[in-house]
Amino acid sequence: MKFHRLLAQAVPAVAVLMTLPAQAHNAWFQPSKTVLNVDQWVTVDAGASTEPFVKDHAPLRLDHLRVTAPDGSTVEPQNPSTGRVRSTFDLQLLQAGTYKIALQNQGMAASWEENGQGKRWPPRGQPFTAEGFAKAVPKNAANLSVMEFLSRIETYVTAGKPGGVALKPSGKGLELVPVTDFNDLFTDEPATFQLLLDGKPAAGQAVEIIADGIRYRDAVNAIELTTGEDGRFTVQWPSPGLYWMSASAQDSAAQAPATRRRSSYTGVFEVLSP
Numbered sequence: 139m140k141f142h143r144l145l146a147q148a149v150p151a152v153a154v155l156m157t158l159p160a161q162a163h164n165a166w167f168q169p170s171k172t173v174l175n176v177d178q179w180v181t182v183d184a185g186a187s188t189e190p191f192v193k194d195h196a197p198l199r200l201d202h203l204r205v206t207a208p209d210g211s212t213v214e215p216q217n218p219s220t221g222r223v224r225s226t227f228d229l230q231l232l233q234a235g236t237y238k239i240a241l242q243n244q245g246m247a248a249s250w251e252e253n254g255q256g257k258r259w260p261p262r263g264q265p266f267t268a269e270g271f272a273k274a275v276p277k278n279a280a281n282l283s284v285m286e287f288l289s290r291i292e293t294y295v296t297a298g299k300p301g302g303v304a305l306k307p308s309g310k311g312l313e314l315v316p317v318t319d320f321n322d323l324f325t326d327e328p329a330t331f332q333l334l335l336d337g338k339p340a341a342g343q344a345v346e347i348i349a350d351g352i353r354y355r356d357a358v359n360a361i362e363l364t365t366g367e368d369g370r371f372t373v374q375w376p377s378p379g380l381y382w383m384s385a386s387a388q389d390s391a392a393q394a395p396a397t398r399r400r401s402s403y404t405g406v407f408e409v410l411s412p
Contacts, residue, residue: 163186163187163188163195163196164186164187164188164189164190164382164384164404165184165185165186165198165241165291165404166184166185166186166187166190166191166291166382166404166406167182167183167184167198167239167291167292167293167406168182168183168184168185168191168380168406169181169182169239169293169295169406169408170182171295171408172293172294172295172296172320172321172407172408173295173296173321173408173410174231174295174296174297175231175297175298176231176232176233176234176297176298177230177232177297178230178231178297179228179229179230179231180228180229180231180295181226181227181228181229182215182226182227182228182229182239183224183225183226184197184198184200184203184224184225184226184227184241185197185198185223185224185225186198187223189348189352189353189358190348190350190352190382190406191350191352191380191382192352192353193223193224194223195223196222196223197220197221197222197223197224197225198224198225198241198291199220199225200215200218200220200225200227200241202241202242202243203215203218203227203239203240203241204239204240204241204242205229205237205238205239205240206237206238206240206304207232207233207235207237207302207304208233208234208235208236208237208297208301208302208303208304209233209235209302209303210302210303210304210306213229213237215227215228215229216228216229216230229295231295231297233297233302234297234298234299234301235296235297235298235299235300235301235302235304236294236295236296236300236301236302236304236305236319236320236321237295237296237297237304238292238294238304238305239292239293239294239295240290240291240292241290241291241292242288242289242290242291243287243288243289244287244288244289245265245266245286245287246266246271246284246285246286246287246393246395246396247259247260247266247284247285247287248260248271248274248275248282248283248284248285248395249281249282249283249285250275250276250279250280250281250282250283251279251280251281252276252279252280257279259271259274259275260274268395271284271395283397283398284392284395284396284397284398285392285396285398285399285400286392286393286396286398286399286400287399287400287401287402288310288311288312288399288400288401288402289311289401289402289403289404290311290312290313290402290403290404291404291405292314292403292404292405292406293405293406293407294320294321294405294407295321296319296320296321300319300320300321300322305320307334307337308337309334309336309337310336310337311335311336311401311402311403312333312334312335312340312343312385312386312387312401312402312403313333313334313337313403314331314332314333314334314383314403314405315331315332315334316331316332317329317330317331317332317370318330318331320405320407321408323375323407323408323409323410324375324409324410324411324412325375325376325377325378325409325410325411325412326412327412328372328373328374329372329373329375330370330371330372330373331370331371331373332365332368332369332370333345333365333369333370333385333403334369335369335387335389335401336391338369339365339367339368339369340365340369340385340387341365341366341367341368341369342364342365342367343364343365343369343385343387344362344363344364344385345362345363345364345365345371345383345384345385346360346361346362346383346384346385347360347361347362347363347373347381347382347383347384348360348361348381348382348384349376349377349379349380349381349382350379350380350381350382351379361373361376375409377409378409378410378411379408379409380406380407380408380409381406381407381408381409382404382405382406383403383404383405383406383407384402384403384404384405385402385403386400386401386402386403387400387401387402388400388401389401
């Protein structure tokens with residue numbers, strides 16, 4: 139464990155703002171740092187952009203933001219604000235241990251054809267309800283597809299030594315659990331994680347990892363890995379910095395009226411020099 143080196147260095151950091159033309163969207167958190175002392179503050183940016191961490195498209199809404207403290211209690215973020223290309227909030231770490239910062243979205247979406255035109259329901263920002271579905275979607279809709287979705291976006295910060303119950307999996311959808319502590323990541327040490335689907339090892343699952351700084355290099359240089367039978371995979375970090383990790387899976391374990399389910403996990407991790 140190398141936390142004695144980090145605690146002495148725990149001072150505020152500033153996130154750099156960048157703008158680029160908007161295209162597709164990857165959601166991300168960007169913490170100012172992830173290893174601190176008790177009572178210190180962390181600032182977190184949240185956005186969606188073509189390239190992770192590049193603030194060029196849209197903010198993440200904080201309505202469903204949940205911060206879980208090491209003892210399992212919910213912590214209210216301070217100074218939340220939403221701008222044109224990012225949201226931001228502050229968090230004071232009053233307990234020793236690991237905090238989980240998460241946005242979770244769950245619902246259903248329907249698509250079908252009507253008079254030769256594609257239709258979708260519900261509209262963006264409107265919840266899926268059984269009553270609304272029955273009213274909006276024709277009973278004999280052509281090429282009807284109803285998808286259930288569960289997405290998670292998470293990052294983790296630690297005050298002092300890692301620990302606590304914040305990282306306990308819920309057993310629903312795709313989740314990541316640490317074999318190597320989430321906030322004990324260094325370039326000279328491989329890190330191992332386990333991906334779960336509904337609480338069971340997600341075997342043969344593709345995982346994509348992208349380092350920050352895409353704006354300043356010629357290629358994305360994504361790390362592409364596959365989980366083993368036990369859901370585990372190991373990462374050798376090529377350089378220090380923030381890393382965006384993503385995985386998604388589709389299956390038929392959906393609730394009616396959906397027939398397919400899509401689960402996704404996105405995590406952000408800080409890797410330090412030894």
